[in-house]
Amino acid sequence: MKKTFRIISLGAFLFTINSYSSAYAAESAEFQGGSDCNLKKYVDKKWQSADATEVAGKSYSLQPLKANPKYSSFNVGGVWYSAPAKCFGGKGESSASKESSSSSGSSELESEFMHQTKAGVIELTPSFNYHSQSQTTIVGSAITKASGMTFSAMPEYGINKIFSVGLNLEFSSDSTTTAAGKTTASGLNDPSLFFNGSYQMGSGLLRAGLTVSYSLGHAKMTSATATNESTGGMGIIPMVGYEMPLASGVFGGQFKYSYLGTRTFDDATGTLLSTTTGGSAWNLAVFYEKTFSPMLVGLALEYSGISAATSVTHVGTFSFTQLGVSSSKFTANLYGSYSLSEKLLLLPGFIYGMPSSAALSSASAIEIDVGVRYKF
Secondary structure, X not given: OOOOOOOOOOOOOOOOHHHHOOOOOOOEEEEOOOOOOOOEEEEOOEEEEOOHHHOOOOOEEOEEEOXXXXXXXXXXXXXXXXXXXXXXXXXXXXXXXXXXXXXXOOOOOOOOOOOOOOEOOEEEEEEEEEEEEEEEEOOOOOEEEEEEEEEEEEEEEEOOOOEEEEEEEEEEEEEEEEOOEXXXXXXXXXXXXXXXXXXXXXXXXXXXXXXXXXXXOOXXXXXXXXXXXXXXXXXXXXXXXXXXXEOOEEEEEEEEEEEEOOEXXXXXXXXXXXXXXXXXXXXXXXXXXXXXXXXEEEEEXXXXXXXXXXXXXXXXXXXXXXXXXXXXXXXXXXXXXXXXXXXXXXXXXXXXXEEEEOOEEEEEEEEEEEEXXXXX
């Protein structure tokens, strides 16, 4: 069973790096304090009270706080702080008030669902996924059960405030059981290169993305009942989304489309057995997440559709065409993160899906994810 495609957000095709790669320019200022100057810092995705001694005697460039322009934010030692704009000496207050919040590529509240690595940071996310699906056909009430595991490693680098780039490598082992018997598949999935992008728009972030996957070889049989995990083709997956603060959490939506090129399938000797076209898919998701320091909990509801694929099977000098059926799937995705240290996050998740098509009378699917993200 092939794991449902996953898209990682990106945005290189909507923006030009040279246009936005310059740092935010603001005049130097210093926190002065006062009776109404409540200094806060952003730790573990949550604003917490901070001691003025942490920033005493230090100068920094101010930016208007996106959620409240009457406040100014600044970075000291990699930690973001905020306080009312009137609490800063120098010319920082007037400078911050003149700058539009849309000139920044980051936000104080950012989602885990559309996570992007910060500028100048390298992150590595190894993860384990267990997936299982059961379905029954309308004609003949044939039952198919499939399950498997996927191990992945995903490094990502933040190029600047707006862009990041990464690579996703996966190894899967799957089995499928029908009335005719059991088949297996194992090996390296198609490697994918992805770009992430974010841009401040209003009170939230506009997200955009592009993922390109490419099969290192043809899909092929390795024995009479086993195949590799390659698709035998390539995929191009653009994405666009938006997220914003809501009720002390983050609310957002995302749309992605997966275009699949022609895929080839060979027998164990390398002889072409079939070619497949079509089967492209789209996915629409809405999500909400909230931080309960040191953890975050989120829920995403997703609906996807997959177009019918056409397969041409070759037998000697003859060939015949098989037309598949389109399908759809509703998915509930419960996910989260737990801070183990300043640089290490635990990333658990549980997904329940309900596939449907004209050929199925019933179907259900589950996925269990466990991963960690390490920041270098």
